[in-house]
Amino acid sequence: MGTVGHRFENIRIVLCRPTHPGNIGASARAMKTMGLSRLYLVSPKHFPHPEATARASGAEDVLEKSVVCETLDDALIGAQLMVAVTARPRDLSHEVHDPRGAARILLDEAVRSEVALVFGTEMSGLTTEEIGKCQVISTIPANPAYSSLNLASAVQVMAYELKMTLPEEMNPSGKALDLATFEEIEHFYQHLEKTLVKIGFLDPEEPKRLMQRMRRLFARSRLEKTEVNILRGILRDLSKYSPDTGNEIV
Amino acid sequence: MGTVGHRFENIRIVLCRPTHPGNIGASARAMKTMGLSRLYLVSPKHFPHPEATARASGAEDVLEKSVVCETLDDALIGAQLMVAVTARPRDLSHEVHDPRGAARILLDEAVRSEVALVFGTEMSGLTTEEIGKCQVISTIPANPAYSSLNLASAVQVMAYELKMTLPEEMNPSGKALDLATFEEIEHFYQHLEKTLVKIGFLDPEEPKRLMQRMRRLFARSRLEKTEVNILRGILRDLSKYSPDTGNEIV
Numbered sequence: 162m163g164t165v166g167h168r169f170e171n172i173r174i175v176l177c178r179p180t181h182p183g184n185i186g187a188s189a190r191a192m193k194t195m196g197l198s199r200l201y202l203v204s205p206k207h208f209p210h211p212e213a214t215a216r217a218s219g220a221e222d223v224l225e226k227s228v229v230c231e232t233l234d235d236a237l238i239g240a241q242l243m244v245a246v247t248a249r250p251r252d253l254s255h256e257v258h259d260p261r262g263a264a265r266i267l268l269d270e271a272v273r274s275e276v277a278l279v280f281g282t283e284m285s286g287l288t289t290e291e292i293g294k295c296q297v298i299s300t301i302p303a304n305p306a307y308s309s310l311n312l313a314s315a316v317q318v319m320a321y322e323l324k325m326t327l328p329e330e331m332n333p334s335g336k337a338l339d340l341a342t343f344e345e346i347e348h349f350y351q352h353l354e355k356t357l358v359k360i361g362f363l364d365p366e367e368p369k370r371l372m373q374r375m376r377r378l379f380a381r382s383r384l385e386k387t388e389v390n391i392l393r394g395i396l397r398d399l400s401k402y403s404p405d406t407g408n409e410i411v
Numbered sequence: 412m413g414t415v416g417h418r419f420e421n422i423r424i425v426l427c428r429p430t431h432p433g434n435i436g437a438s439a440r441a442m443k444t445m446g447l448s449r450l451y452l453v454s455p456k457h458f459p460h461p462e463a464t465a466r467a468s469g470a471e472d473v474l475e476k477s478v479v480c481e482t483l484d485d486a487l488i489g490a491q492l493m494v495a496v497t498a499r500p501r502d503l504s505h506e507v508h509d510p511r512g513a514a515r516i517l518l519d520e521a522v523r524s525e526v527a528l529v530f531g532t533e534m535s536g537l538t539t540e541e542i543g544k545c546q547v548i549s550t551i552p553a554n555p556a557y558s559s560l561n562l563a564s565a566v567q568v569m570a571y572e573l574k575m576t577l578p579e580e581m582n583p584s585g586k587a588l589d590l591a592t593f594e595e596i597e598h599f600y601q602h603l604e605k606t607l608v609k610i611g612f613l614d615p616e617e618p619k620r621l622m623q624r625m626r627r628l629f630a631r632s633r634l635e636k637t638e639v640n641i642l643r644g645i646l647r648d649l650s651k652y653s654p655d656t657g658n659e660i661v
Binding site: 187190191193194195196218219220259260261301302303304307308309310311313314317318321324325 | 437440441443444445446468469470509510511551552553554557558559560561563564567568571574575
């Protein structure tokens, strides 16, 4: 992991006055799925608690290493950039960013210093005083008619954006496919055309646009080598069922 | 909402064989926070259930409108693009996209047709057969050592990306700030400089770079009109405490 791991080690997730222990556990799980591990709890109503452990579901280590503080100030000691997560921007002159923008700011800073992502209590969020201790606000875009994200869901979205923003993070679509080469695909089309003619499905005197349509269809699927081999195997087997054996194909 | 609302109305969220009713409720809540409303449940173990209702917490309407089906096939009737959400790409030749890429594909298609986002059962995810009914796979990037997102958390991340990808969705940092004008800021700097000289903090014979540093500091904060007024108010009051009254300032 190298630099990446180092950056994530500099990020603390701070939950202010969480009231439901289940949300603490679910937040720990959300953090761990994205590779975050430093949880700070400011005056949790119930912690430790069996419900927190149950909902952590494999992320109990995050709960065990969590730091319980009396005040938000205690939880922020040593941090140099603090980002407050709120449901909607208040009438304050803070910089406001969506989670993607906030993730970039946090990771840029986490290269050299400690940063904190601060979440409020379930029902009412962060107080103006708590927001005042942060330099940046992040707002998760939401349905104006119902913007109440569950606390652990908010942690999940922010942690996901941090993970997505990590420079080394590659798009999973980068999965190496072993695509067929141009020649392999052309041989397949020739094989297909011959077979279609042979079985009487394609009239070479009046081909219309059949092969063009076939090409369009297979082009969209971006054929892999093994798939071309399978298709050509099918064509070979199809040829065995020629009319002279007495079997109809179509 | 116009086109946007229309696109979201064409998106169904399909949960295959959910075992915990709490996750159904939490998924409904996650959907509603992002403006999605069409929930399909394939053979839920327990539904309806008080735990589902409790965790929906304001999204009971999504549960009430949900469609319960016996098979995934039933849930997909009428859909034209099906995206399977899996923890890790299988050895299948599906197109694989991260949630951002999948959101783009889904929204492009939802302009004209019905689309479905399909989630598997809690412990084991989607079966190969279920994935086989979808054209595209989406994988949420996760910690390789612990990739087990809670079902509702996975729904939240995908719904969030759909919301973020909506073309009309503006970055919330677009909040209109009432910034001070150039002249207002220059008058403030003049006022500040005079005050600093007056109180003896700034030696006009040897100013060094003090004002330059002040400018840099305030430039970073992008001052608003009201803030300039407050700062100038402070300067006015500071001037009252001149040395000839016998009070030291610094």
